[in-house]
Amino acid sequence: MTDALHTDLLKLAREAAARAGELLRDGRPADLAVARTKSSPIDVVTEMDIAAEKLITDLIAGHRPDDGFLGEEGASTQGTSGVRWVIDPLDGTVNYLYGLPTWAVSIAAEQDGETVVGVVAAPMRGETYHAVRGGGAWATGAWEGERELRCRPAPPLDQALVSTGFNYVTDVRTHQAEVAARLIPLLRDIRRGGSAAIDLCDVACGRLDGYYERGLNAWDWGAGDLIAREAGARTGGRPGEPLSRDLTIAGTPGVFEPLQRLLEDFGAWHD
Incomplete structure (x- = not known):
């Protein structure tokens, strides 16, 4: 209540x-x-x-x-x-x-x-x-x-559909594309919708297994983060940190942690 x-x-x-x-x-x-x-x-x-x-x-x-x-x-x-x-x-x-x-x-x-x-x-x-x-x-x-809304049951990571977004600064966007290229062979596929709020809600709806992006602000994730979490998803940033401009990650339990580890290994949070 x-x-x-x-x-x-x-x-x-x-x-x-x-x-x-x-x-x-x-x-x-x-x-x-x-x-x-x-x-x-x-x-x-x-x-x-x-x-x-x-x-x-x-x-x-x-x-x-x-x-x-x-x-x-x-x-x-x-x-x-x-x-x-x-x-x-x-x-x-x-x-x-x-x-x-x-x-x-x-x-x-x-x-x-x-x-x-x-x-x-x-x-x-x-x-x-x-x-x-x-x-x-x-x-x-x-x-x-x-x-x-409830997020999807966690698939193996290689069967996970994950969305991301790209920054408007060329150097940052180029690095993000390199990270995505390394991720693609390890996932079912990657999507790029163009709205962080909708991507977070799609995790909540079970239309995506995960989502990540670098460079977001509080207004980008504010509502969608709560909606995803209340639907059973996990959200955060780099390991042990909350979501931030460095990195925003959301995923169904079972996808969140391995996706987070890969993003950390690939340096998704920096140039």
Whole structure:
């Protein structure tokens, strides 16, 4: 049983994610263009990223004015309530820019520094994934209503389907490709979807056995990490460390540790 605060935070996160998802899906202009870049000329932000973050922060602040925010597109306030919202208004911006369907809205709520609520809305899939700490992970979709999520039973590593992502800085991306090339012969296959939030939720759904990526930020994994863990997956970074910018790993039990060991051996966390 979750407490009343967590229930309220979940309700608000689901409403904000749904509204932002509708804005992004229905309001995408035909002539969508890059508004600015970040880490490199191919790490882009569109006007819709900015609009979606404003929608989310305005809605949440209207209900909970004392909460803090950490958003990918610049929202950053401390707050005084002990609750902080960690927001990626459009995870998978390059997919969205090109009209590919793999993108999502990711909203997590932290209480005293611990993630207690996570919501990931994937409008082009017609799915929303959510979790409350200790309450399991769930998905809703128009085709079947609400269902509880559980990660897949662990296969042998050589039968594991694993997803990854690539950085927008050329030297880092080149190193990541070298690591992937060493992994491919040891796995069933590798996928590259383009949205960390969706990859983490796909581990929760049993659509992937594992996922790893270097260079992510708190807003990339905030909601998806909780959803994956509540579905029975293990998550972390380098051996003995939590997930971080160095390395984010999620996997079904039995896949997580051997994948983590390989990534450590292959130096996936550095150039």
